[in-house]
Each structure stands twice: as C-alpha cells, then as structure tokens.
C-alpha cells in the first residue's frame with residue numbers, strides 16, 4: 567500500500583491480519599481491500615496433555631521450529647486477497663482446505679505451495695488438512711479463519727447483532743492411541759476413544775492443581791479462550807468443532823444470542839445458555855452479552871462463572887481425572 571493511502575485509512579490499516587494468539591480480538595475495519603500474506607509451516611512434535619503425559623501432534627505452525635495446535639487464527643475482511651504459503655517440513659503429504667473457499671490439493675512432503683483466494687462471504691471458517699481424513703485434521707492440522715463484513719468492525723454478517731470482542735473456540739479430543747499410530751506414519755486402526763478434551767489446544771485444571779493460573783497450560787486462564795469483560799463487553803464466540811464427538815456447551819450467568827449453526831444464519835436469534843455442536847466440523851456463532859446476571863440477588867456486575875461442556879466425559883482427562891477437561895472461565899470484571 568502506498569503511504570498516502572495508509573495515512574488516509576488511519577492506524578487501523580495496521581490490523582490487516584490479526585493473530586488469534588492475542589487473546590480477545592478487536593478488529594478495525596478498512597475502507598479498502600488489502601492483500602493478506604500468511605505462511606504456515608506444517609510441523610510435528612510432542613505436546614503436553616492435561617495429566618502431564620505427552621502426545622504426538624502435527625500443526626500449521628507460525629515457524630519451522632514451532633508447533634501450533636490449533637494454528638494461529640486469521641481474520642480478514644470481505645474483498646481481501648488472501649495468499650497463504652504452506653511449507654511442508656514433514657515427509658508426509660498434507661493439504662490446506664477451507665470448505666467452499668480453497669483446496670490446495672496435495673502438498674508433497676518437503677514441498678512449498680502458495681494458495682490465493684478472495685475473501686467473499688463474511689463468517690467463520692475452519693481451515694484444515696483434508697487428506698487422510700479425519701486423522702490429519704484430528705491430529706492437529708486445523709485452525710480458525712474469519713471474514714469480517716466489508717467496512718464493519720462489530721458484526722458477524724452485515725446487519726447482525728454487534729459485538730465488541732471476538733474469540734475462536736476450536737474444540738477437539740485426543741485418543742493417544744491414534745497419535746501413536748500417526749507418529750509412526752500409520753493410520754489409526756482402532757475405534758476412536760477420546761481421553762482428553764481441549765479448547766484451543768488446552769484443557770482446564772481445577773484450583774490447587776499444578777500450574778493452575780498458567781495461561782499457557784490452563785484453558786481457564788488462556789486469553790485466547792476465557793470470556794473476560796465488563797458489563798456490555800459483548801463477545802462473539804466462533805466455535806469450530808474439529809473433533810470426533812458432538813458436544814453440548816453450557817455458559818453460566820448469561821444466555822447467548824445464537825446467530826449461526828453450521829455456517830447458516832439462523833432465522834430467529836434464540837437466547838440460549840446451552841448450545842450443541844455437531845462432531846466432524848460442526849460449528850456455531852453466538853454472542854455472550856456480558857449483561858448483569860439476571861438471576862443474581864442482590865444484583866451483581868462482577869464475579870467469576872464457568873463455561874463447561876455438559877457431556878460428562880469431556881470434564882475428565884486420562885480416563886477419569888475430573889475437572890481436567892473442556893471448560894473455561896467467564897470473568898465479569
């Protein structure tokens with residue numbers, strides 16, 4: 567972009583692509599279409615699980631030496647040109663796919679490919695590796711992608727209810743037996759038996775557990791995941807379920823505005839405190855309004871609440887460790 571145009575657009579022009587690692591995302595709209603360049607390195611390695619064991623994963627990572635599961639999320643605007651370069655550092659074949667938007671085709675081990683597309687339709691999307699389905703996806707090759715409406719900083723789609731902040735919640739499960747097979751370049755040969763349940767790659771940990779307040783290990787404190795705001799800090803949750811299991815999410819303190827289901831805008835905006843999400847890439851968008859909790863007496867504007875999944879296995883790790891599962895904080899500040 568020429569400097570003159572940049573100044574006209576103001577400092578918001580800096581936010582051409584916002585990484586999901588920055589926690590609660592705010593977005594500044596632009597009056598012009600931009601070109602967004604992103605490189606993902608397809609890497610592998612071991613990552614810790616909630617009970618201290620480790621498992622093998624692959625990821626679309628931000629550096630050749632790193633391993634990001636999920637990948638850093640990416641937000642662009644309608645009309646933007648998106649160039650994504652995939653560097654496959656592994657010796658196995660992989661791909662980069664956003665259903666209905668882009669399919670890289672097979673990227674052979676050791677190869678690099680750049681895919682380009684125009685961001686068309688505002689909404690939330692999953693990018694993932696479609697090869698060897700569902701194994702490459704479930705083993706970590708996935709991430710969140712969002713297209714904002716043109717010229718809008720606070721809508722999911724043009725005319726939607728507005729929000730102040732937005733988050734991706736990428737849900738997944740881990741069956742270590744599958745990860746071991748993938749580590750040895752074999753496809754899994756056993757039925758999926760989920761033993762760990764993650765939000766943006768992390769599980770929750772209860773008070774008193776090791777590293778309880780560490781945002782790098784505890785989904786309760788991960789700024790990419792936890793709901794944190796003051797009254798009125800309406801927060802859009804873009805929920806993408808990478809995993810093999812359907813889930814039921816339950817928020818305390820507020821009901822949410824349930825805007826989309828599996829990519830479709832809902833005809834009526836229901837207020838829900840429980841929202842189901844389908845397995846194998848189900849998704850929804852909903853706004854947590856950060857209103858004073860209506861049932862509290864005397865009324866309150868501050869406090870800590872919880873979001874947990876209501877399918878009970880998800881609240882465990884390693885086959886029974888309770889409260890080391892998929893949950894996060896709701897923090898009214």
Ligand SMILES: [Cu+2]
Nearest residue numbers: 816817874876
């Ligand atoms: Cu509940």
